[in-house]
Amino acid sequence: MRKATWISILASAAVLLAGSGAAYAVHTEVPKQLTGGPLLADTQRGSAPKSLKDIIYETQKLVVMIETKDGTQGSGFLYNNQGDLITNAHVVSGVKKVIIKTADARELEGEVIGISTDIDVAVVRVPDLAGMEPLQMVRSEKAEVGDEVIAVGSPLGFQNTVTTGIISGLGRSFEIEPYTYKDLYQISAPIAPGNSGGPLVSKRTGEVLGINSAGIEESSIGFSIPIVNVLELAEAWSAEPMTSLPELAFTDDNGVVQQDASISEYAGYLVTHFYDSLNNADYVYAYSLLGGNWKLGTSYEEFREGYMGTRNVVIDDMHVTTKGDDEATVAAVLSVDERVDGEYKLSKYQVTYEVGYENDQLKLIIGKGKAILQDKKRT
Incomplete structure (x- = not known):
């Protein structure tokens, strides 16, 4: 596909960040002048800081691109050793099977085993990823304003894109039907359609702080669901997968429309x-x-x-x-x-x-x- 499908929100300034489209490449030529409170979880306090390069490398290996048969594209990340991925519900709504594209260029099949009607979160099981060491989750205390973060995902189809920023606000809330988003991190790390479901990671330790989920149109402001708010729910689905999935109403009638990127x-x-x-x-x-x-x-x-x-x-x-x-x-x-x-x-x-x-x-x-x-x- 030459153009990606964005999710644009008419009823709210904040927009979901799932999109669709193939990864594009950039060809550039530049002149030679250019070529020349507690912080996080209890376990983090004793963790030795890692280099930025190490954190990026370790995180990218465990972040995937998720695609559905209708062309929706988003991101997800491995959170346990059963091969289960956490993502946003709006990335996988309306489907049972999805295509998973890994950082090492494999294309695998995933199955949605849990999806919430109250919180924009879902879990996808990928049997071929079982046994892999997952990303580490922050399980108790939350991040604070000023904490440095990394967002990893597939904005506009560019798989494993990394952007950096800080936690710029706490406790943000707004509504994008069918969800009411509450207690979100506001972040300055640039995110775009396709980042949905990707992890927000501590720049200090590499632990997952949140799920990148939405952004303000025509701005660099993004929002992330704190991982501590959804881990219990995700783990319940992993222990007992849902036998049937609820239908979520992402339609023109509730303020969500499809729009091509120019x-x-x-x-x-x-x-x-x-x-x-x-x-x-x-x-x-x-x-x-x-x-x-x-x-x-x-x-x-x-x-x-x-x-x-x-x-x-x-x-x-x-x-x-x-x-x-x-x-x-x-x-x-x-x-x-x-x-x-x-x-x-x-x-x-x-x-x-x-x-x-x-x-x-x-x-x-x-x-x-x-x-x-x-x-x-x-x-």
Whole structure:
């Protein structure tokens, strides 16, 4: 599919984040200048901090993409050694069987064994995942405002995407039929359609804090259900799977409509996604997003070496201009913290990308950039 199906909410500012669509790849060319209270659970207090790279690697292995026969796409994560995944109910509503796509490119069959009519949570059993060591859950005390977090999922079909942020609010509530969402974490980690059901993870220990479930339209504000609020329910389904599943009314009559994402939405997201990958030092994944012409001229070793001196890239401004349904131009202004002559300095660049499809995958076909401002060196 070239375009993903989003869930858009007319009755509320908050929107569910399930969507559908295949994973797309990014092709980018950037000039050489750019290549250069208690905190959580009781058990966490004694846990040794892990590196960000270790947490991302360990989490990604246990997060999956979930697809249904009607094209709905979301995320889920392994929470026990029986092969059971926790996800959102709105990701798997109306179906018994789902397709599970793992981080190692396997395609497995899953069965919904529990789904709530009161809380937006469900459990999917995947026999082929039984025996695997699951993610660790926070089982008692909740996170606090300011705690650093990682969101993992498949926004817009980009499997195993990682974004970072903080807990920016507590106890948030709103209604998106058929659910009333209560006691949510508000998060600043960017999430998008397809993140639904993915884990919100502590950046300090790698333990699961919540289930990413909804977001505000046209903003970077997201919401996550605290895992401590649903673990007992999930474990009950795992112990005794439901014999019949309730039907949930996700229809136009209750304020939920299906809407196609435009090329401009994809194009802007892909540029952001590429730089997020680089900021997380996930060079292998970032390189996998490059298109064919770029890879022909640049090996992975050259690509990685080019970005080793870049500590952080922030997109200050972005503008997308469409050229029909399948092409767009993205212009952005970047602030880049880069190492030059052994010292870090903050520079600004203006970049422009031509976005289009190659073999049904979205690419950044052409990229140009130039330095527009360079600050004095910082020690």
